[in-house]
Every structure is written in C-alpha cells, then in structure tokens.
Amino acid sequence: MRYFMMLIAALLALPAQAAQAALNVLTTVPEWAALAQEIGGDRIRVASVTTALQDPHRIEARPSLIARARNADLLIATGAELEAGWLPVVQREAGNARIQAGQPGYFEAAAHVRMLEIPAQLDRADGDVHASGNPHINTDPRVYLQVGAALAARLAQLEPANAAAYQAGYTAFAARWRANLARWEQRAAALRGQPVVVQHKSFSYLLDWLGLKEVATLEPKPGVEASAAHLSRVLQQVRGQRPRWVLRAVWESSRATDWFAANSGTPAVVLPFTVGGSDAAKDLTSLFDDTLARLLAVK
Secondary structure (H helix, E strand, O other), rough: OHHHEEEEHOOOOOOOHHHHEEEEEEOHHHHHHHHHHHHHHHEEEEEOOOOOOOOOOOOOOOOOHHHHHHOOOOEEEHHHHHHHOOHHHHHHHHHOOOOOOOOOEEEHHHOOOOOOOOOOOHHHHOOOOOOOOOHHHHHHHOOHHHHHHHHHHHHHHHHHHHEEEHHHHHHHHHHHHHHHHHHHHHHHHHHOOOOEEEEOOOOHHHHHHOOOOEEEEEOOOOOOOOOOHHHHHHHHHHHOOOEEEEEOOOOOHHHHHHHHHHHHOEEEEEEOOOOOOOOOOOHHHHHHHHHHHHHHHOO
C-alpha cells in the first residue's frame, strides 16, 4: 500500500516537473548563447554548436551536430547567410519541425539590426558576398540591445508562463549593458577617426561603432586568401595613411596579417571576435573589455 501511494505521488508530480524543464536552446555561434543565457538564466539550457576558434562560415554538418539540433526547442542563428553553407543541412537532417525557418523555434539575430555593406549587385566573381549585408553584426555591442529585446519576446512566445521572467531578464541585462556601453565609449573616444587595415570584413560593425576608418582589406575578395602580389599592392596603397593597426579575428589565418605587419611596421592585433576567443573573453562584457584593451594597448 505504501509503495502504491508513493507511485501515485510520483505520477502526480510529473506534470509539475515537466513544466519546470528548461527550454533547450541551441545557437550557431557563442555570442548568441551568451546573450540567451543572460536573458533566460536557469529557465533555459543553452549551448553553441561552434567555438570562437572556428570560422562560422565553414562548419561541417557532423552527425553529432545534427543530433543536438534534433532535440532543440529554439535554434538561434546569426542569419544574413553567415551559416548558409551548413545550417540548412543541419535543419533538414535533424527532422525537427520546431526549428525550421518560419517557425517560432527558429530565430535570426540579423533580422533585428541595421545591416552594413549590403551589395548593390550580386556576382559570385566578387567572392563570398552576402546578399543581406555583412553578417558579422556581433562585433558591435549596440546590437545586443535590439537582438536581446527580440529574443526575450521569442522566448516568451515559446513559454508564455515564463514571459514575465524573460522580460525581467532582458530588462536587467539592458540596464547593465547600457552602463557598459557608456563606459566603453568614453574609454575609446580617443580612437575615433584612426585608420585601420583589416584582413577580412570581420570588424565592419566594430569600426562603425568606434568611428574607425577602414583604409584597406587584405583579402582581394571576401573569403579569398591574399597573394603576395596583392599584399604588396595593399602595402603601397596605404603607405601614406599610417594605419594604427592591422586586425584579424582569432579564427583567421595569420599569414597575410603577419606579412603586412612585418613589411609595413603596422602592429598586428588579434581580436577575440566572440565569447571564448581569448582567455579574458569569458562572457559578453569581458569580450568587449578585452577587445578595447587590445586596441588601446597599441600606442
């Protein structure tokens, strides 16, 4: 009889336990995992399928990745074709109706921000050009306010019972983030107008935020590795402009940047790009703390 009563109690507790189960959130890149955690807290279980040391354009749709997508309640992508080479395969093979494009369980961050570098025309001869604009929105800290607001609303749509908690999570994050923005912008004010060379168009949004001037890109076309002849031409192009840095993301090859730095005298600076891209960049706040520290360290 006692065993029977315990069994009944356990069965009655199942609905409550199910209601408390964390929402399973999967992201394509680390920054959206960090943002989702800021908003959702312990109400979500979140993981990124890539790390800061991987090129987010070129990921292999491995069976392990597909298996993780099969169980996701929400899939958060950057969008703007950043993951176009691999994410559709993952979505198709996972067979998870919740995370397909157009469903509430699929969220694209780029849909909620102002896009830069939208091409006037599309031609594959121009390299890896994105029709919707440059997808590397994550390097501008301002976008996390817009994306965060939209993400909180989506989480609330998926779990109406926790809508107030998700909104409170975003409100608390936004207050901290606005204070961070004010602190970072004051700290970086002296950098405004400085000329900079980049390896890939990875930092257009960062440059836009800080008011930096891109004077050259080492890649001849997006996604195309620079030849020695091209690097020599870039060197001549910027010789009189005295760029402050030549920048690359941690996941990019160092070959072109190192050559340019050695032959121009321009300091090469490797930026973490996303959460986990350096030992210091452990979360969103420390990501931008470290990014600015690396820029300001070059006198």
